[in-house]
Amino acid sequence: MPNNDAHQQARKLIALSGAEILSANQLSDQQSSNAWLAAHLETCASCRTFAENAADTIHGLRAIPIAAGRGLVSTTQIRVRRRALELQRQRERMWLVAVSCTAVTLCALLSTVAFWLGFAWLGARAQLASSVWQVGFLVFCVMPALVAAILLLAKAKDQG
Numbered sequence: 386m387p388n389n390d391a392h393q394q395a396r397k398l399i400a401l402s403g404a405e406i407l408s409a410n411q412l413s414d415q416q417s418s419n420a421w422l423a424a425h426l427e428t429c430a431s432c433r434t435f436a437e438n439a440a441d442t443i444h445g446l447r448a449i450p451i452a453a454g455r456g457l458v459s460t461t462q463i464r465v466r467r468r469a470l471e472l473q474r475q476r477e478r479m480w481l482v483a484v485s486c487t488a489v490t491l492c493a494l495l496s497t498v499a500f501w502l503g504f505a506w507l508g509a510r511a512q513l514a515s516s517v518w519q520v521g522f523l524v525f526c527v528m529p530a531l532v533a534a535i536l537l538l539a540k541a542k543d544q545g
């Protein structure tokens with residue numbers, strides 16, 4: 386019975402003091418309970434095994450969060466960096482699209498004005514009624530869209 390109490394006391398001390406109990410050479414120098422525990426561990430194999438297991442478990446438990454923490458940090462950093470790159474590329478694409486749209490719109494406007502002026506000039510030169518060259522201008526403007534529509538229809542027919 387007192388022997389049993391000693392084991393329990395030893396295991397309680399091991400549980401309270403954690404992993405340091407095995408690694409420390411200072412056992413005998415510290416508190417009397419530590420000295421007693423050291424003495425007990427010297428003589429008791431089962432308590433020594435218990436202490437070793439406890440130390441291993443504590444080491445393991447301490448290593449896991451550190452590993453997980455580092456892994457999590459690096460994957461999070463990679464993800465954040467990747468997302469930032471993605472956003473940057475998206476912004477660049479959007480900028481390119483905006484510039485292209487603006488350029489196309491400007492070109493269309495300028496060429497429409499130029500063709501309008503050209504048709505007016507030709508109409509005046511040929512002494513046509515303004516309605517005539519204006520209809521000509523409309524047909525000329527609509528023609529590319531008509532041609533494109535006809536081509537698309539022909540292509541759809543070929544594929545179908």
Ligand SMILES: [Zn+2]
Nearest residue numbers: 392395429432
């Ligand atoms: Zn023991």
